[in-house]
Amino acid sequence: MSAKGVGAAVVSYGLMGCSSDDDDENVIAAEFLHGVASGDPSHDAIILWSRVSPLSAGDIKVSWEVATDSSFSQVVTNGEMVTNSDRDYTVKIDATGLEAGTQYFYRFKAGSNMSPPGMAKTLPQGALAQAKFAVLSCANFPAGYFNVYEMASRMDDLDAVIHLGDYIYEYARGEYASERAAELGREVLPEGELFSLADYRTRYGQYRSDLSLQKLHAQTAFITVWDDHEVANDSWREGAENHNDNEGDFDARKEGALQAYFEWLPIRPWREGNHEEIYRSFQFGDLVDLHMLDTRLLGRDKPLEYPDYMDPATGGLDSARFMADVTDTNRTMLGQEQQTWLQSTLLTSTAKWQVLGQQVLMGQMMLPAAIATQQLSIPEFGQLAALAGFAARAQAGDPTLTADELKYLQSYGDKLTPEAMALLQLPSIPYNLDAWDGYAYEREVILATAKSLAKNLVVIAGDTHNAWANELKDAAGDVVGVEFATSSVSSPGLEYYLGIEAKDIPATEEAILGLVDSLKYANLMNRGMLTLTFTHDEVRSDWRYVDTIMTRGFVEDIARNHSLVTKAGTPSLEELT
Template structure:
């Protein structure tokens, strides 16, 4: 069982002066060997990045693109300093970036001080990169920590203004990216209607299957100036979701993969290798591109546990069609409940679940935060809505009409003349079929989320509950913002969940085809319909700011007014914030 993210027994070591640096040939490249033939001209077209900070180390990243496409190796040097002018260099080194590793340079810079901002840069024979900065994790007593949480950036859907907005925040300890950093689709597919207008058609043109395909797509994303700016400004802590491989990925397949497209595992391994190449992330062991779960300790304040709910061990998603008789439409609810609560059904897998339980049981930090992809809170919607037989506004209107009819039938004297007139005008809509739909029970609207893996969710809740932890779950994936109380099967509140909107990927307003004027009423109806749901935004693209103190966690959603133009403003009229106090596992 993995015990610490600082385990680095796989690294090759080198040191220079007082400041020791650990460089992994397994991360990227190899140690510089004074061969002048490798001193070729190369540029840093994809910017710089830092990530996976520990108390004494941080991963540094760049890509050195040779000016001559025939060059196969590039000398790259790097420096880390405590000041932007690099007057106080604390560690430096040299490496060779090779064509086999896509000219990626990743350095594990160690021997650093806790809770300190460091500046870094890279050099080739003729170029110096922009200066990046990143902060190591603090130790001991910590009064506050602030994070930007984001996910779901589909390049052709619009401009990355949400990354630009995040880069404007100057007090972040880290960016937590919860996946869908890239999308695998071909040109003209998902959310690409205006890609030509935006000059954001994807590369390569086709769907991603090979290592070269995934590398090319990452390379295109990383030319985006807003994403480059954010990467250079703050360290990232990341985890993948499904689109880094293919839509609705599970352990042995994906919705967006069929047998005609080749072996799924080969595709998955290529995708995960490219992810580890292009993201500033530290592998557990050399060449291990599958295990991504790990923890980050922000002193005595926050323990952040990043989970893989997608690729490593997830069982295939359940589908309502499996339990519906095609001839009669009858739904086998007994078999469905047996399957969804099956104790053998897994999202995390046994090893990862045991690691998480152990981490929760041993931790003494004020806040336990689970950074993961999909909604953990129960999102039960009336079956008529979940099965798309009624829209949310339609269900709310007809449900209200049915309530008026029931009150009238009972002889309710409080009915107003206006209500009676409305009922008389519209009662014909309450057909037997409509009334039957209104009476159907609430069911999970998304079986790809934790609602489709109920047993394992209860195990996590029980672990947090047994220790009296202040549990905070953060999620992405849905492209919408959510805030919910988390309750276990006994009805006890065990924590809170905050979900971020997307960078560009469209949300429920896209799928439901809702006009702008129906958005507020639909959001209000959702909060009313879904037990424990406290807030939602189903229309705007944005990010989530989380600020932890010893007393409370504050969740603030920030949105941009457009992704259709690089010129944007913050849509402050749609911003929202909620808090949860330490010792009180509910949203205030």
């Protein structure tokens, strides 16, 4: 499997060469403190990963073996390699010559110390009846325990874990979502914000010390992409919101961050030494073609920002200038090379389902401008809209206006000031310019490609820390595909940013569903995961949540779980019956 399609033999950056030195003198003792992992499976190969923690500096010889049984009596391939501080003592090998659609067991050994075993499954070929994935994103270590990873690790029927990024966060101790970090024993290392290669390595090491994450990595192969926090918040190809000129060169920061990413994640880059191009495809028989995209670092233009379009004198939005920029045909999120690759890959892909694994929401999340620009909260807008409706009906002499509605209008009608009415009359605009709504033309190109090829298109997303389901409509209003967005592992969602109390969540979710035409599901407060089950007839989406991340003990919050289904050939979302 390569970044440009499964089947090519690729030696990736960070893979360790075999050692032919049988001299065991001066062996340095080392332990396996970060578990094992597998990833980027192909039909005949899979990446195997671990890390040794040496008791003293130097080269560490590590042996590895792959077997078809958990007792390792049927070893099918093995080898030795040497790791050292140049790659932070990580071990990554490409186990090749394997059989398609087969479950394997693997382990590592350094001196007399053996790693825990892991399980890895190669991709199936030919006819396939079902494929099941867990979709995860956004794990902020100080925000709480990784109970969502623990819940996922208890599933024994997954074909792969798809991680859509924000595997780590770059913030300093005491910053984002760290209010209870000291109490939970989850204050970040290093203490400061991440800038150097050493900083990023240390943070990955802390994350990978988490036993729930270790358990999930050992259980199932990961297919990963980065989002922004693997480098810095709201990254784009030349910078980031969370990077200032006085913090050094952004390219140097990015280079260190991505080197650490490739060292610590079981990923196979498409070209040796290349840290920036990770778009690639995975073929699950004749059922699912999974295309992993980079919407952050490779090609993304700088995101638009609403303050740049607000009139400081009036506080109003320059809608004409804003819409001209947001629909600019030159704005790109993927970059031309990646976009061309995706279009050509969709053209030649033959699986029943075409799945785009990427970071940010593709669905049109259009909200009234007063809400999107935070001039009104959702409840405030709802109240004003209701009052305006009652006032219009009263003025028209509507006989259906009830006594309670008239009383409400009389009590609160003074809120309908000229300024409030002006806010109500503003158009709907995108609520998140960091998502595909801020790159509208390129989204149309992708949807038009899928539509012209009559593909069963499924888009998966993370990033927002909330769960969503969208019907993907093109400019003509046709539903071209569906989008499923996962909640976060631990990062807080809109309930945190907007200060929504738990008792108000259901009403707020209902209000957003009423405001956004293509939105069919929203969960604004629960931490959890998404599972997708594909057959030739349909894809079923199941959002699963935990009741807490503040204690290690948790239960699944079944009352908040939700399921939808979409049928092949019919790109719409239906409640599961």
